[in-house]
Amino acid sequence: MLESTRSLPDRVGSVAAIGGAAVRRPRKRRPDATPWLLLLPVGISLGAVSVFPILNGVWLSLRNTSLVTQEDDFVGLLNYRLLMGDALFWNAWRHTIIFTVVSTALETLIGLGMALLLYEYFVGRSIVRAAMLVPWAMPTVVTSKMFGWLFDGQHGVVNWMLRSIGLIRDNINWYGSVDHALGTIIVADVWKTAPFMALLLLAGLQTIPNSLIEALRIDGGTAWQAFWYVRLPMLASTLLIAGMFRALDAFRVFDLVYVLTGGGPADSTETLSTLSYKTLFSTLQFGYGSTLSTAMFITEALMAAGFVVFIARQVRLAR
Amino acid sequence: MIARRSTARSALIGAGAWAILLWSAAPFIWQMSTSFQEDKALMASTPSFWPSPLTFEHYYNVFAVKHFQLYVVNSIIVAGLTTLFCLAVGALAAFSLSRLRIRQRFGILNMILSVSMFPQIALVGPLYLLAADLGLLDTYASLVITYVALGVPLVTWVLFGYFEALPRELDEAARMDGIGPIGLLIRIIIPLSGPALVTTGLLAFIAAWNEFMFALAFTSTAEHQTIPVGIANFTNLYYVPWGDVAAASVVVTVPLIVLVLFFQRHIIEGLTQGAVKE
Numbered sequence: 042m043l044e045s046t047r048s049l050p051d052r053v054g055s056v057a058a059i060g061g062a063a064v065r066r067p068r069k070r071r072p073d074a075t076p077w078l079l080l081l082p083v084g085i086s087l088g089a090v091s092v093f094p095i096l097n098g099v100w101l102s103l104r105n106t107s108l109v110t111q112e113d114d115f116v117g118l119l120n121y122r123l124l125m126g127d128a129l130f131w132n133a134w135r136h137t138i139i140f141t142v143v144s145t146a147l148e149t150l151i152g153l154g155m156a157l158l159l160y161e162y163f164v165g166r167s168i169v170r171a172a173m174l175v176p177w178a179m180p181t182v183v184t185s186k187m188f189g190w191l192f193d194g195q196h197g198v199v200n201w202m203l204r205s206i207g208l209i210r211d212n213i214n215w216y217g218s219v220d221h222a223l224g225t226i227i228v229a230d231v232w233k234t235a236p237f238m239a240l241l242l243l244a245g246l247q248t249i250p251n252s253l254i255e256a257l258r259i260d261g262g263t264a265w266q267a268f269w270y271v272r273l274p275m276l277a278s279t280l281l282i283a284g285m286f287r288a289l290d291a292f293r294v295f296d297l298v299y300v301l302t303g304g305g306p307a308d309s310t311e312t313l314s315t316l317s318y319k320t321l322f323s324t325l326q327f328g329y330g331s332t333l334s335t336a337m338f339i340t341e342a343l344m345a346a347g348f349v350v351f352i353a354r355q356v357r358l359a360r
Numbered sequence: 361m362i363a364r365r366s367t368a369r370s371a372l373i374g375a376g377a378w379a380i381l382l383w384s385a386a387p388f389i390w391q392m393s394t395s396f397q398e399d400k401a402l403m404a405s406t407p408s409f410w411p412s413p414l415t416f417e418h419y420y421n422v423f424a425v426k427h428f429q430l431y432v433v434n435s436i437i438v439a440g441l442t443t444l445f446c447l448a449v450g451a452l453a454a455f456s457l458s459r460l461r462i463r464q465r466f467g468i469l470n471m472i473l474s475v476s477m478f479p480q481i482a483l484v485g486p487l488y489l490l491a492a493d494l495g496l497l498d499t500y501a502s503l504v505i506t507y508v509a510l511g512v513p514l515v516t517w518v519l520f521g522y523f524e525a526l527p528r529e530l531d532e533a534a535r536m537d538g539i540g541p542i543g544l545l546i547r548i549i550i551p552l553s554g555p556a557l558v559t560t561g562l563l564a565f566i567a568a569w570n571e572f573m574f575a576l577a578f579t580s581t582a583e584h585q586t587i588p589v590g591i592a593n594f595t596n597l598y599y600v601p602w603g604d605v606a607a608a609s610v611v612v613t614v615p616l617i618v619l620v621l622f623f624q625r626h627i628i629e630g631l632t633q634g635a636v637k638e
Contacts, residue, residue: 073460073461075456075460075541075542076456076457076460076461076462077456077462079452079453079455079456079460079541080452080453080456080457080462080468082448082449082452082453083449083450083452083453083472083512083516086449086505086508086509086512087472087475087509087512087513089505089509090483090487090505090506090508090509090510091475091476091478091483091509092475093486093490094483094484094485094486094487094490095478095482095483095486097486097489097490098482098483098485098486101485101486154376155380158373158376158377158380159380161373163370163373163374163377165377166377168381169377169380169381169384170624170628171620171621171624172380172381172384172385173380173384174620174621174624174627174628175384175385175388175617175620176384176387178566178616178617178619178620179388179570179616180569180570180572180587180588180591180612180613180616181570181572181588182570182572182591182592183588183591183609183612183613185592186592186594186605186609187387187388187391187606187609188387189600189602189605190391190394190600190602190605190606191390193602196402196403196404196407196602198390198407201406201407232383232387235383236380236383236384239380240628244628289477292479293479293480293481295480295481295572295573296572296573296588299572299573299576299592300572300592313481314479314481317481317485318481318484318573318577321484321485321488321577322488322577327485327489330485331482331485331486334479334481334482334485335482337479337481337482338478338479338482341477341479345477
């Protein structure tokens with residue numbers, strides 16, 4: 042069967058070859074493997090480093106694999122049942138949600154403010170726009186250390202400034218105290234990401250036709266009306282998409298927390314990523330650690346699906 | 361237009377511009393100032409913003425005592441190789457999706473992009489076990505292989521957008537000249553894609569240069585650890601040498617800032633392509 046279908050084009054090809062170049066056409070109809078060959082490297086790379094580990098993680102999450110006790114047995118959903126009753130997990134879950142919601146909201150709002158400002162013409166605008174790439178380009182580990190020094194409890198310049206203008210009387214132990222540590226981490230993240238958000242939103246603003254704003258102005262509209270009735274509605278889809286990517290990214294925050302506080306003091310900044318990492322690499326419980334990280338993966342997938350449905354509905358309503 | 365603008369409004373815009381500039385640059389400028397100050401000045405009750413007396417002792421500590429140059433070399437090797445592989449793999453994929461007859465090309469592109477959304481914490485455990493089995497722990501290879509997969513979706517996406525914008529007449533002309541698909545890619549498309557290759561290469565390089573979690577998990581000695589791991593480990597048990605940390609931060613961030621400022625237009629275009637075009 043296979044033999045006969047394969048030989049047909051070949052035979053046609055050879056007949057065509059005898060017949061001359063003009064009748065070579067049928068050879069082109071043969072399914073070409075080249076496109077798939079060129080996609081092979083990316084397939085292998087993503088398959089080995091992304092798809093396989095995710096599936097393997099799901100598998101590990103159903104086992105009690107530990108590099109310490111050398112156990113490695115299938116335990117079914119036991120780990121997930123343990124997870125539901127794990128106070129450390131819910132603690133980290135709460136911090137992660139707070140961090141995600143607060144930092145995404147602040148970054149979107151501040152980013153929008155910055156973008157609206159950058160849209161206006163002023164001398165030195167390109168310098169400001171270039172400077173805004175600095176927080177984004179800086180390694181997150183360096184950002185953590187930098188904020189560690191800025192917010193240092195004893196010699197930090199932030200304490201000094203707040204004391205100088207009379208906002209605080211005594212130094213605050215920012216990331217060393219249970220009350221302020223998560224807030225300090227959020228400040229560091231907002232510093233790093235808001236300018237980048239602004240550049241994304243600025244690109245969105247620049248696609249809005251100027252004629253709309255002009256028309257409104259000729260009719261005597263104010264700048265506020267231009268923002269509220271033209272720019273904001275037209276920017277909505279960019280805002281939603283940028284906010285969605287930011288939220289998914291904030292949900293997996295790791296570097297900032299791990300380097301600045303390590304999850305402390307007293308677990309007050311532990312997030313899902315840092316808890317998973319410690320479970321995997323400090324206690325070497327690869328089974329339970331994988332349960333944590335798989336739970337995160339599932340949460341993120343649900344978040345993403347929710348966002349997609351929400352955005353799709355918004356876009357449809359807008360039309 | 362500008363003449364009509366009221367003075368109050370321009371003053372407000374000016375103030376806002378300064379605020380953004382301060383926001384973006386001031387923390388790092390303070391870090392630079394810190395790196396040149398003596399420990400005594402750093403511990404003083406009133407910080408001094410201009411280093412006096414100026415000292416290079418923190419830079420001496422970073423290189424001569426802590427051998428920071430080892431981490432720098434490791435980072436250059438890892439990020440450099442990652443960039444090369446990302447561009448090669450990404451260009452092949454983007455070319456195939458943009459220029460060759462392939463079914464479901466947008467489906468494949470979306471699949472590549474959604475794979476890049478997997479949380480990295482969910483990959484690191486299984487990859488660690490895999491690397492251990494293959495004897496790849498504490499090697500450049502483990503990092504490069506991982507970073508290529510993390511970087512290649514964005515590279516493919518940006519290059520795809522760029523290739524799509526190149527005129528189709530090029531393909532026709534190449535076919536008339538008897539040039540096959542590979543020839544078309546190497547001799548025509550690639551030479552025309554300089555700006556896109558620079559942008560995507562830079563994005564891949566920065567991502568690899570800054571990555572922390574996998575480097576922390578996979579490498580254990582200064583022979584293969586990259587800069588972020590080196591800086592994270594700077595903390596001593598009893599105190600943090602803030603001056604040394606600042607000096608190391610300046611050393612790793614200044615080259616990035618120079619690159620970014622030099623290529624800023626390309627970078628902003630590359631990064632916003634996804635957000636604006638949808």
